[in-house]
Amino acid sequence: MPDIAFWNETLLPALNRGLLVSLALIIPAGTLGFLGGVALGCVRVFGPPLLRRLGDGYTALLRGVPLAVQLMMIYYALPKLGIYFEPYGAALTGFILCTAAYQSEYVRGAILSIRHGQVQAALALGFSLREAVFWIIVPQAARCALPGCGNEIIYLIKYSSLAYLVTCMELMGEGKVVASNTFRFTEVFLAVGVYYLALVTIAGFLLRRLEKRFHIPGFGPR
């Protein structure tokens, strides 16, 4: 028999609290990470050589080090340099920086798949390279990259659970506290799993809507 009182009075209120914090991490991190990824991707393809190399280095570093380690560095190491973060701020910063690095790779791939003629045509009309990238390349690359970028957002939803490592009490953190206090690990983490599954399902639905909304004949499925 499930313990209704435990679910209603302890577990669900805690998880709902955590859910709000998770959303407050995922939505800004997803949005800013995507925009950052587009900017970084453009710099890595069209930027001056020095910036290009910096962008590549940044991506290599952030993709090469586990996110858990990055969060630890932001939360525990940066204060030694005089930079302090709240747990929420540390988690959000870590997610934005990390997701932007991954997104830039999807965007870079999309940019490389765009025919060079598109830039040439824009330049031939008198656009500067920056204008050509902004008005012609980005709108096309963003559309091509959308499925991949959506995939990264799905990942983000799940790796947002690492925020509890820096004591940011989101879904996973709240669940862990309830579980440790009550020793009901199975029920708690089953419920946590269902919450994440629901989040990912809704995100998948929204991303498909987004793809449809921005669909243009000649891009993606006909």
Add this chain to the structure above:
Amino acid sequence: MNARPVLRLEGISKSLGGKRILNACSLTVCRGELKVLIGPSGAGKSTLLQCINCLIQPDEGEIWLDGKLLDRTDDGALCAFRAQVGMIFQDFNLFDHLTAAENVTIALRKVRGFSRARAEERAGEELERVGLANRRHLYPAELSGGQKQRVAIARALAMDPRVILLDEPTSALDPELAGEVLSVIQLLARGGMTMIMATHQMDFARALAHEILFMEKGVIVEQGAPAALLLEGRATRTRDFCAKLADLRANR
């Protein structure tokens, strides 16, 4: 005809990967003139056209537009120059994420600074001129090759170019579609538009060109009025090449 030079090139050279693609090419185009570049593939026709508006930066040489020397190191001057020199590509290069009308308006708005309404009005006029007023809301993927090239022409015309460079505008099209594009170009030529066109359409060149330039191995080897170069019995490289083209067509 008004013999004022619109565009003048002097000694344009370009090497790519240690190979000389263009060797000291010079030419002058006067207002209302149509010059046709012909020659075998790999002769440098495309490279020459792309050097004219510096999509490929020439290694040497100078370019004048309306008597004004272009400073190729000045990005602002280069953009302003390109905005006055239209370019038509072999593979159209329409902006794939924009409708026909938006393809025309985007440069008007972002480069020329037109308001949306004014740009749309102008786009309507130019699409009308190439016979595509009823296709304005379609995306490039929904247009035929000939229609795409006509939109590309409308896009170039909307910028009020001093001269238009056409890089084999019909080579990617079947004869019927090529015909619809050629008739638009013919209309422009008759209307006094200044143009330099690389093509293999000899009938077109013969009928409309003021001058034919024959290129081979990066050098303009012959130039002259079509009647002179293609005269029966004249032993010109141009005539030789055209005879081969005609043979090919006959054998097909």
